[in-house]
Amino acid sequence: MVAVASSIERAAAGIKSSAVLDFLRKPKQLLIDGKWVPAKSGKTFQTFNPANEEVLALAAEGDRADVDEAVKAARRALEGKWSSIGPHQRAGYLLRMADLIEKHVDELATLESLNNGMAISLANRMTNGAASTFRYYAGWATKIYGETNPSDPSMFNYTLREPVGVCGQIIPWNGPISMFSWKIAPALACGNVSVIKPAEQTPLTALRLGELLLEAGIPEGVVNIITGYGETAGAAIAEHPGIDKVAFTGSTEVGKLILRASTGNLKRVSLELGGKSPNIVFADANMDECLPTSLSGFTTLSGQVCCAGTRVFVQRDFHDEFVERLTTRAAQAKAGDPLDPQTTIGPLVSKEQFERVRGYLDIGKKEGAEPKLGGDVRKGKGYFVDPTIFTHVRNDMRIAREEIFGPVASVIPFKDENDAVLQGNDTTYGLAAAVWTNDVRRAHQVARALKAGTVWVNCYNNIDPISPFGGYKQSGIGRELGKQSIDLYTQVKSVYLKL
Ligand code: ADP
Numbered sequence: 410m411v412a413v414a415s416s417i418e419r420a421a422a423g424i425k426s427s428a429v430l431d432f433l434r435k436p437k438q439l440l441i442d443g444k445w446v447p448a449k450s451g452k453t454f455q456t457f458n459p460a461n462e463e464v465l466a467l468a469a470e471g472d473r474a475d476v477d478e479a480v481k482a483a484r485r486a487l488e489g490k491w492s493s494i495g496p497h498q499r500a501g502y503l504l505r506m507a508d509l510i511e512k513h514v515d516e517l518a519t520l521e522s523l524n525n526g527m528a529i530s531l532a533n534r535m536t537n538g539a540a541s542t543f544r545y546y547a548g549w550a551t552k553i554y555g556e557t558n559p560s561d562p563s564m565f566n567y568t569l570r571e572p573v574g575v576c577g578q579i580i581p582w583n584g585p586i587s588m589f590s591w592k593i594a595p596a597l598a599c600g601n602v603s604v605i606k607p608a609e610q611t612p613l614t615a616l617r618l619g620e621l622l623l624e625a626g627i628p629e630g631v632v633n634i635i636t637g638y639g640e641t642a643g644a645a646i647a648e649h650p651g652i653d654k655v656a657f658t659g660s661t662e663v664g665k666l667i668l669r670a671s672t673g674n675l676k677r678v679s680l681e682l683g684g685k686s687p688n689i690v691f692a693d694a695n696m697d698e699c700l701p702t703s704l705s706g707f708t709t710l711s712g713q714v715c716c717a718g719t720r721v722f723v724q725r726d727f728h729d730e731f732v733e734r735l736t737t738r739a740a741q742a743k744a745g746d747p748l749d750p751q752t753t754i755g756p757l758v759s760k761e762q763f764e765r766v767r768g769y770l771d772i773g774k775k776e777g778a779e780p781k782l783g784g785d786v787r788k789g790k791g792y793f794v795d796p797t798i799f800t801h802v803r804n805d806m807r808i809a810r811e812e813i814f815g816p817v818a819s820v821i822p823f824k825d826e827n828d829a830v831l832q833g834n835d836t837t838y839g840l841a842a843a844v845w846t847n848d849v850r851r852a853h854q855v856a857r858a859l860k861a862g863t864v865w866v867n868c869y870n871n872i873d874p875i876s877p878f879g880g881y882k883q884s885g886i887g888r889e890l891g892k893q894s895i896d897l898y899t900q901v902k903s904v905y906l907k908l
Contacts, residue, residue, distance in 0.1 A: 413467055420463035421523060423748065428516040429523070432617055437468040439475055439636060440619040442482035443629025448637070449474040456612055459526035459756045460747055460791045468612040471637035473645040476604065479633035480651040483575045483602040486630030491602060494628070496550040503547035503594060505625035510540040510586075513621065517614055521586055522747045524613045526756040526792070527710050529748050532586075538872070539590035542890075545874040546594035549895055553599060558903075565906040570899040572600035573677055574653035577646035579639075579667070580615075581659045582608035582758050583713045583814075588658055589618050591874075593632060595894035596656075604633045604652065606643055608659075610759050612636040639663065650674045656897070657681070658715075660812075661838075661883050668886075679887035679897050681715070681879055683812040684840030687833030688718030688869065689823070689855065692727035694845035696734065698867060703818075704738050706843065706869040708754050708796050711744065712816040713762065715884075716841035718869055720809055721820045722829050728822040732800055735820070736782045739796040744787070744816070754816060756792040763792035766815030773799050773808040778819065804832050812838070826851060830858040839881025843869050862888065 417433050424430060437453075438445040452470035457463065469475075510517065518532035527535075553570050560566035576596045580588035585607055596603050607615035619634045635642050643663075647655055647670035654677035657667045661682040671678050688706050690699055706718030723731045747755030757763045767786045774784065783797030794815050802809050802819035809819045823829040833842055842861040846852050856864040862879045865871060872878060877888035887897055 413464060416464040417466065420458040420461060420465040422461070424519065424523070426516060426519055428513070429519050432516070432520065433466055437466055437612065437616055437636065439469050439471050439479070440616070440632070440634040441475065441479045442485075442633070443623065448472065449478070454609065454638070456524060456610070457759070458523050459758050462760075462790055462792075465523060466613060468616075468636040471606075471635035472641040475635055475637070476642055476645040476649060479604040479635055480575060480649055482630035483604055483633055484651060486628060487572075487574060487602045490628050491600070491631050496553070499597060499600065500547040500550040502625050502627050503543045503550065503598060506622060507540040507543035507547065509621040509625055510536060510543065510618075513617075514540070517586060517617060519748070520617060521614050522755070524611045525582060525585060526747050526758055528752045528755045530750055530753070531710060535584055535587045538874075539586045542587075542590035542874040543594045546598040546894070549595070549892070550598040553895055553899060555901075560905070563908055565908055567904055569902045569904060571902055573898055573900050574601060575651060576601045576603045576898070577649065577652040577655040577676075578603055578605040579643050579646060579655070579657045579659065580605065580607055582610040583710060583715070585611045585614045586618065589615050591658075591889050591894075592656055593622075595889075595898050597627070597631065599895060599898040601654075601898055602631050604635060604646060606635045606637065606646055609636070609638050644670060647671055648673055652676060654678070654898070656889075664885065677897070679889065680885045681889060682840070682883065682885045684715045684717070684838045684880065684884050685720060685810065685812055685836045686716055686718050686838070686841040686843070686861065687720045687722055687836075687859070688843045689722045689829045689833055689845065690724065690727075690731060691844070691846040691848070691851065692724045693847045695847065695867070699845045700734055700738055702869045703845075704735060704742060704796070705753070707818040708739070708742060708816040709870055711754055711757050711794060713758060713814045714870070716863065716870065718841075718843055719813065719818050720804070720833070720836075721818050722823045722832055723820055725822040725824055728820070732781055732798070732820055736798055739782050739798055743795050744793040754796070757794055757815060758792070760792060762814060763794070766794055766813060766817065769808055769811070769813040769815065769817065770797060773802075773806070773817075773819075776806045776808065778802045778806060778808060781820075783817075804835055810836065826855060830855060834858075834860045837883045840879075840884035841865070
């Protein structure tokens with residue numbers, strides 16, 4: 410314990426906030442049935458600050474036995490008290506949660522940045538975004554309607570929209586607070602209960618959000634939080650016969666495992682998976698907007714974003730000039746201390762991720778791509794990688810086909826609109842895409858032709874809870890956010906009444 414305590418002080422060196430330090434020093438437990446409990450096995454695992462590689466905390470290592478308890482508690486809540494709580498009251502919980510997130514935004518953002526490495530400015534934006542998501546779904550709780558149907562005169566037929574039931578929600582490390590809100594807010598708005606598992610790399614903010622949910626008055630068992638590893642706790646959620654729906658955000662590889670595991674009891678499944686998004690730049694675009702946004706498109710969160718614009722397609726005649734100008738800007742954007750408000754790029758989340766990105770930088774060079782900028786990881790403490798821009802990339806190279814999850818872009822020339830769309834769509838993924846042009850006809854045509862769940866025109870990475878998000882092809886199944894999440898978290902019952 411002494412060793413961990415001193416490591417916390419080193420891991421969080423420079424942090425003044427007593428709220429953050431108090432939280433870090435407390436034991437981290439699982440939230441089951443409204444109570445904080447250790448894992449049944451008594452095991453814990455280390456979680457790190459990726460900026461200095463120090464142990465930030467020990468988290469409870471939940472596994473199958475803890476998931477079992479959580480599912481039982483969730484089922485009791487679903488069939489008990491929670492089912493008698495009306496939509497206005499559910500809205501009230503979500504609104505209180507939104508207020509609490511805003512009240513604690515600095516503390517939550519600091520914890521997020523310490524555990525994930527994301528720049529504090531981004532952590533602040535994402536935490537405020539989570540409050541907006543809770544508030545948005547609070548509005549939906551009272552607006553989930555069934556229908557009366559034009560049935561035979563001897564019948565009265567209507568539909569009820571009911572909760573799906575116990576939801577297993579597995580979230581990734583790249584936007585822990587944000588992903589928590591995308592999963593929990595719509596699930597509760599629709600009257601479901603949840604067993605949620607944050608990623609093993611970033612368990613901390615979900616635990617703090619669990620405390621805030623209790624403070625908001627959420628009844629026991631409605632939200633249960635199991636920290637632990639994917640292969641154990643995550644797999645137990647995916648397989649569990651007591652779970653009615655599984656919602657997953659993460660890699661395509663694990664998404665396929667989840668889909669397979671869910672067949673045992675035919676769970677409803679929604680998956681938000683990887684991407685290799687095309688960012689298509691026509692020569693007529695406004696470069697003052699396009700250049701900085703294309704740069705942040707692949708460097709935000711150090712490129713560890715499923716919708717990162719990592720394949721930058723540029724109109725051929727304009728390619729060389731664009732590469733020069735993008736490189737000049739990117740050269741100034743070095744990864745730095747994530748807690749510095751000026752920093753825009755922090756370290757990668759983990760050693761594993763750092764090695765993965767290093768591996769892809771080597772693969773790119775071996776494939777014949779040329780790093781116009783970067784091309785290697787940084788030495789020293791912390792998992793820092795500065796932006797890399799590869800040129801001489803063909804769309805069939807591995808660096809252009811596989812998700813790297815680092816601040817690495819491949820710039821590829823295209824001839825015309827048709828060529829841009831063909832190359833942009835030539836990928837197994839389809840999460841997002843962007844097109845930059847001042848020609849309104851072309852903007853709409855290309856937006857329609859791109860096979861992606863989100864298309865940005867003259868912007869990038871804009872996400873609003875009012876609008877659906879999700880993938881074509883191997884980027885996922887289903888859409889989250891907007892009214893689409895209401896469809897994901899409800900099921901329809903048809904009632905016939907003989908008159
Ligand atoms: P990434 O590649 O971004 O780390 P993963 O898909 O590995 O994403 O992880 C996303 C989430 O899925 C994490 O919470 C992780 O613990 C969980 N996970 C990993 N493997 C499995 C699995 N076999 N079954 C269920 N969940 C898993």
